Amino acid sequence: MNNFIVLHAKVQILCHIYKKTIKIFALLRKILYLCSRNSLNHLLMKSSNSSFINSHLSFAAVIIFSACCILLTGCKGAQGGTKVSATGTIYECLVVIPNRPLANPQQVVSASAYAENIATLYDLVKSTMAADMPCMPQMEPYFKLTQVTPAAFDDLLKPTRNILIVEIDAERFTHTKAKYSIDYWSHPQAVYRIQAHDDESFVSYWNEHGEQIRDWFIDQEMRRQIAFYHASTNKDARAAMQRSMHADMLIPEDYMLIRDTVFEDVHFVWCCNNKGPLRRDLVIYSYPYTSTKQFDLEALNQKRDAVLGKMITASVEGSYMGTEYKVFPPQAKVLQDNPYTVEVRGLWKIYNGEAMGGSYVSHSCLDEINQRIVTAETYILAPGQKKRNELRKAEAILFTLQLEQQMNQLDEVTIGQK
Numbered sequence: 001m002n003n004f005i006v007l008h009a010k011v012q013i014l015c016h017i018y019k020k021t022i023k024i025f026a027l028l029r030k031i032l033y034l035c036s037r038n039s040l041n042h043l044l045m046k047s048s049n050s051s052f053i054n055s056h057l058s059f060a061a062v063i064i065f066s067a068c069c070i071l072l073t074g075c076k077g078a079q080g081g082t083k084v085s086a087t088g089t090i091y092e093c094l095v096v097i098p099n100r101p102l103a104n105p106q107q108v109v110s111a112s113a114y115a116e117n118i119a120t121l122y123d124l125v126k127s128t129m130a131a132d133m134p135c136m137p138q139m140e141p142y143f144k145l146t147q148v149t150p151a152a153f154d155d156l157l158k159p160t161r162n163i164l165i166v167e168i169d170a171e172r173f174t175h176t177k178a179k180y181s182i183d184y185w186s187h188p189q190a191v192y193r194i195q196a197h198d199d200e201s202f203v204s205y206w207n208e209h210g211e212q213i214r215d216w217f218i219d220q221e222m223r224r225q226i227a228f229y230h231a232s233t234n235k236d237a238r239a240a241m242q243r244s245m246h247a248d249m250l251i252p253e254d255y256m257l258i259r260d261t262v263f264e265d266v267h268f269v270w271c272c273n274n275k276g277p278l279r280r281d282l283v284i285y286s287y288p289y290t291s292t293k294q295f296d297l298e299a300l301n302q303k304r305d306a307v308l309g310k311m312i313t314a315s316v317e318g319s320y321m322g323t324e325y326k327v328f329p330p331q332a333k334v335l336q337d338n339p340y341t342v343e344v345r346g347l348w349k350i351y352n353g354e355a356m357g358g359s360y361v362s363h364s365c366l367d368e369i370n371q372r373i374v375t376a377e378t379y380i381l382a383p384g385q386k387k388r389n390e391l392r393k394a395e396a397i398l399f400t401l402q403l404e405q406q407m408n409q410l411d412e413v414t415i416g417q418k
Contacts, residue, residue, distance in 0.1 A: 083187035088161040090221055090389055093129060093143045096153045097122050097166040103199060122147050124203060125164065128210035129217075133388060135328045135345040136359055140388040142214055159186035162217050165193040168202055176201045178209070180216065190220040218392075225396035226250065237271050244269055245286050246370055248407060250400035255282060259311070268311055278382035280394045283308065284401075286374045289366055294373055295342050297332040300364055303375070304344075309351075319353025340366035348379050356381060359391050363398045368405050376401050 088094070098121060105119045118124050130141040148157060150167065167173070173195045181191040192213055196202035206213075232253040240260040241249050244267040251271055259270040266287050273280040285307050293299055305322055312321035323330060323346055330346030342364045349357035360379035367374050378394040380387060 083183055084159050086161040086186040086189045087159045091143050093145055093162040093164055093217060094157060094160040095122060095125055095145050095147045095164045096150055097125060098168055099149050124206055129214050134331055135347055136387060140386060161189060163191045166202060167195045168199060170197055173197050176205045188224050190217060222396045222399055225393055226400055240269050245284060245374055246404045247374055248402045266307055278380060278385060278390060280380050282378050282397060284376045286372045289371050289373050295340060300344055301330055314350045314353040316353035319350050322349055322351045324349045359387055361395045365403060367403045374403060
């Protein structure tokens with residue numbers, strides 16, 4: 001089964017190379033056509049002038065050679081230069097690790113309450129990297145993994161988007177160390193390498209740092225998505241954010257501004273992307289800050305239900321948006337070691353209406369200048385579909401939130417001595 005997975009990964013890479021080759025030949029064909037079309041009459045009229053013909057042929061050769069260089073550069077990989085495009089899709093990771101059994105097999109209980117046997121080194125990595133994501137309607141892993149042994153890790157697999165490399169060698173390594181690289185063999189790419197003296201040292205290191213390594217790969221995917229959002233944003237939605245919230249956010253261009261209003265003491269902005277087979281919504285609301293207890297999970301849940309229950313309804317009269325507490329209760333996590341920045345993950349549902357629901361993620365932050373709490377939340381509706389990748393794409397928007405104190409913050413300048 002593992003050989004089939006590796007073969008499938010290599011076939012995907014070969015297809016990627018094939019498509020690049022087709023593009024090269026298509027470009028060369030256009031260049032030759034344009035050269036022949038623009039120069040044929042001149043060449044016929046001056047066919048007796050061999051130097052003229054040679055100069056045109058040399059010019060065409062230079063163009064063709066330059067095109068090939070542009071499209072094929074990147075073969076040097078780690079040696080520098082333009083990198084080839086990374087292969088694979090978002091939230092996939094190639095694990096390069098020896099295929100050996102653990103000295104002390106163990107058993108863990110996953111988030112879905114199933115007991116998983118950890119019998120090999122790869123099983124240990126998989127139990128963390130491919131663990132079930134919390135608060136999802138259907139179980140989906142953090143990452144889709146493919147395993148290969150170090151001997152099978154060849155040049156064809158090196159452009160993979162995310163790579164975790166585990167090297168265990170008593171002769172080469174005296175102690176455990178780790179290092180990471182960005183865009184080492186391709187772009188965009190994240191490579192994390194662990195070097196250990198023996199299996200026991202690696203197991204100890206992974207048990208202590210495994211979740212941090214997984215979070216590092218997630219962070220790299222988020223950074224790539226945010227860089228994509230920088231290219232095009234919805235100016236009207238951002239203007240509404242700045243006007244109502246005194247904040248900014250990279251709201252993508254394909255999101256439509258639905259509502260910008262104020263009720264009671266709450267400022268509320270709602271954007272939606274309803275294109276394609278699924279729906280992605282983004283809501284931002286702010287309210288007065290009065291106590292640190294407002295950042296407790298219970299208080300954040302109550303405020304969510306009060307605001308979204310009033311502002312978001314379905315087609316059935318009397319229906320309203322709410323939070324699902326029975327199946328997977330919401331979970332909170334402090335971000336950036338800042339107690340005034342809290343992430344909440346949970347499930348939403350429509351009460352007294354259609355059977356609709358899905359996952360949501362929210363970030364709540366303290367606006368110190370205006371003494372308000374700003375909550376940005378994304379939720380998706382994707383019945384019958386995988387939701388991890390789309391939720392992660394939408395979640396990346398939340399990390400672009402900038403409050404007024406951040407927008408006005410001056411960069412530090414170091415003044416050297418003359």
